[in-house]
Structures are given as structure tokens and as C-alpha cells.
Amino acid sequence: MHIPSDWNDLRVVLAVFREGSLSGAARALGVRHSTVFRRLDAIEKKMGVRLFERFRDGYAPTPAGETAAASAARLEDEVLTLERKLSGQDLKPAGTVRVTTTDTLSAILMRHLVSMRVSHPEIRLEIVTSNTVADLTRREADVAIRPTPAPSDLLVGRRVADIAHAVYGSDAYLTGYGDKDLSAHDWIGLDDTLASTVIARWMRENIRMARISCRVDALPALRDAADAGFGLAVLPCYVGDSAPGLRRFAAKALSEPRSAVWLLTHDDLKHTARIRAFMDFIAKALASERNLLEGRRPRALR
Structure with a gap:
């Protein structure tokens, strides 16, 4: 069996191993799907061993593929460490x-x-x-x-x-519903991709029984939903105070989250x-x- 000495070959093997597909590996490497296909085929022929089993839903490593990927990962760590250390010797801000x-x-x-x-x-x-x-x-x-x-x-x-964070709503929403207790308002929630954020944690602890009018997966969408009048939203003050159509529910920022x-x-x-x-x-x-x-x-x- 011929062991690959080209770091670029090992990068291909490692990318396919991590992504589980040619398309994912191509995105990670910044090349075309067909390029990864040809490179992997050539690597396997050169090594004389099959590194991945091909399935409809992706590529699964063989024992040889797992061994090659583990070695490639160790080499990658060494290469990246060397790059950082060499970059750290730059003396000119350029x-x-x-x-x-x-x-x-x-x-x-x-x-x-x-x-x-x-x-x-x-x-x-x-x-x-x-x-x-x-x-x-x-x-x-x-x-x-x-x-x-x-x-x-x-x-x-x-x-x-x-x-700092505060509770925000649109002018129209606050004019019509601003005198309610926080728990009686409609709220804009966050989906599971943002469940670990400080905003999501504050909502779980403070307004568990609130009505959620919609959920979003990004803070710009949270701001825009509040601006459209879906209800109240907790936003970082640098986001909410910069939005012309939003106002704070109360003057002071929240003590939490921070x-x-x-x-x-x-x-x-x-x-x-x-x-x-x-x-x-x-x-x-x-x-x-x-x-x-x-x-x-x-x-x-x-």
C-alpha cells in the first residue's frame, strides 16, 4: 500500500471524513464536487485501498479511512500550529x-x-x-x-x-397594548438554534407563560418582527435603540441578561x-x- 505524502491528499480525505459527503467536503475545501470525486478516486487508487464506502446518503469511512483521517487530523494540527507560530513572527503591520x-x-x-x-x-x-x-x-x-x-x-x-438588553416593541404595538403586565403581552420567541443565548434564557426564566406570536432564528429577524408589531422582544440595546420604529417598554435596561x-x-x-x-x-x-x-x-x- 502506498502511503500519501502530499498534505493536499490528506486534506481531501479528512474533509470527506468530517463532512460525510463529497458536496460537504467540496464546500469545506472551496472546490467543485467533481474535483473532490476525482481526487478521492486517485488517492484510493494510489494507496491501493478503499477509504470510504459509497451510500446514497453519503460516504462512510472504512477502517483504512478512519486510520487515514486520524493521521490527517494530527498532521493538520501540526500544520496549523506551525502557521500560527510563523505568523506570530511578523514584525510589520501588513x-x-x-x-x-x-x-x-x-x-x-x-x-x-x-x-x-x-x-x-x-x-x-x-x-x-x-x-x-x-x-x-x-x-x-x-x-x-x-x-x-x-x-x-x-x-x-x-x-x-x-x-445591556431591554424589552422593545413597535410604536403601534406599545400604543395599543403598552399598559399590560409583561406576561400578558404577545412575545417574539427564539427557535432552538438560539436556545443557549442569554435572551432565550431570560425568556425561559421570566415569561414562561407568555403568548409566543412567532419564533425566529436570528437577532435581525427578532428586531424586524418586533418592528412589524408581532409583540415584544428582548434585544441588545445596541440593536433595539438603533431601530427607528422600536421603543423600550421601560426606560431602564434590564438588570439581566447581560x-x-x-x-x-x-x-x-x-x-x-x-x-x-x-x-x-x-x-x-x-x-x-x-x-x-x-x-x-x-x-x-x-
């Missing part, structure tokens, strides 16, 4: 910084990135907007700007600001010049938004 943030924080971030570009013209930015937490250990991003009560111990960075904006990177990258320059600049920029993030800019109440 090159690409890949930043991941959420669909709600990206609007705040974008207000400051032009100034970042002016200050550091040799730094190229790649912005990934996703509510899925990127794996910084695997270099899915260099920097993460995330709302979270507590980040992973594997990452380093700084807490930029607290995030979260925070964290600016994070991997320990191996923290001394890289371009990462340090980006994080220093954005930390100051986001600190200038602290009043909005911490709920000190409410719109006029109903």
Missing part, C-alpha cells in the same frame, strides 16, 4: 487579517473600518459575518469580535464593553504586528460605542 463577527455587531464594526484602512493601508481585511463561532485554533479567522458572557480559555483578548463584547485572538497570534495593530485600533473604536452597547442611548419612550 498582510491579511481575517475577522469574524456577528450579524448585529458588523454594522457597528463597519463604521470604523474605513478609518482603520487609512491608519494601516497595508493591512487587508476579510470580514466574515456569521453567528457560528469560528475556530481560531484552525485559522478559520484571526480575530473574533463576539458577544459572550465568557469566552473560551483557549483564546486571549480583551473585554471591550458590556452589552453579556459583553469581546475582542479575541489565538495566543500564538497576539504578538503578530498586523493582529496587534488591528486589535488596538478596534478596541478603541468599539470603546467609543460603549454608551450604545451598554444601553445609555434609549429613544424616547411611548
Whole structure:
């Protein structure tokens, strides 16, 4: 049996193993479905062993495939560690910084990135907007700007600001129904994909018996549903106070839930010049938004 010495061959095997299909592996590798098919076929012929059984609903590894994928995963860890350590030796603030943030924080971030570009013209930015937490250990991003009560111990960075929350409704809804007790209102709920968020936990603890008029799977949709008049919604103040059609149910932000904006990177990258320059600049920029993030800019109440 010929053992593959090409890291790219092992990447294909590992992608098919993790995704369980050619289409999933193709997305992960950023290539065409047909390319993965040809590459895997060539790898199996070169090795002289079948690595995956083909089924209608996907690809299942053979014992040889499991062994190859396990070795590929170990090698991947070594390669990624080497990349991070070498990147950490950069001395000049130049090159690409890949930043991941959420669909709600990206609007705040974008207000400051032009100034970042002016200050550091040799730094190229790649912005990934996703509510899925990127794996910084695997270099899915260099920097993460995330709302979270507590980040992973594997990452380093700084807490930029607290995030306050409040209850919001549209002008029309609050005019007609604003004098009810919270539990008597219609509410906009979150689906299971957001069940672990601080908003979902607050709703479970405080309005268990409330009427849920609809459920959504993203905070922009939660804001839009409240704006349309479906009922009340708990939103981060930087989302609710920025929406022209929404007003707070009460003047003060809620004492709970609370979260925070964290600016994070991997320990191996923290001394890289371009990462340090980006994080220093954005930390100051986001600190200038602290009043909005911490709920000190409410719109006029109903």
C-alpha cells in the first residue's frame, strides 16, 4: 500500500471524513464536487485501498479511512500550529487579517473600518459575518469580535464593553397594548438554534407563560418582527435603540441578561504586528460605542 505524502491528499480525505459527503467536503475545501470525486478516486487508487464506502446518503469511512483521517487530523494540527507560530513572527503591520463577527455587531464594526484602512493601508481585511463561532485554533479567522458572557480559555483578548438588553416593541404595538403586565403581552420567541443565548434564557426564566406570536432564528429577524408589531422582544440595546420604529417598554435596561463584547485572538497570534495593530485600533473604536452597547442611548419612550 502506498502511503500519501502530499498534505493536499490528506486534506481531501479528512474533509470527506468530517463532512460525510463529497458536496460537504467540496464546500469545506472551496472546490467543485467533481474535483473532490476525482481526487478521492486517485488517492484510493494510489494507496491501493478503499477509504470510504459509497451510500446514497453519503460516504462512510472504512477502517483504512478512519486510520487515514486520524493521521490527517494530527498532521493538520501540526500544520496549523506551525502557521500560527510563523505568523506570530511578523514584525510589520501588513498582510491579511481575517475577522469574524456577528450579524448585529458588523454594522457597528463597519463604521470604523474605513478609518482603520487609512491608519494601516497595508493591512487587508476579510470580514466574515456569521453567528457560528469560528475556530481560531484552525485559522478559520484571526480575530473574533463576539458577544459572550465568557469566552473560551483557549483564546486571549480583551473585554471591550458590556452589552445591556431591554424589552422593545413597535410604536403601534406599545400604543395599543403598552399598559399590560409583561406576561400578558404577545412575545417574539427564539427557535432552538438560539436556545443557549442569554435572551432565550431570560425568556425561559421570566415569561414562561407568555403568548409566543412567532419564533425566529436570528437577532435581525427578532428586531424586524418586533418592528412589524408581532409583540415584544428582548434585544441588545445596541440593536433595539438603533431601530427607528422600536421603543423600550421601560426606560431602564434590564438588570439581566447581560453579556459583553469581546475582542479575541489565538495566543500564538497576539504578538503578530498586523493582529496587534488591528486589535488596538478596534478596541478603541468599539470603546467609543460603549454608551450604545451598554444601553445609555434609549429613544424616547411611548
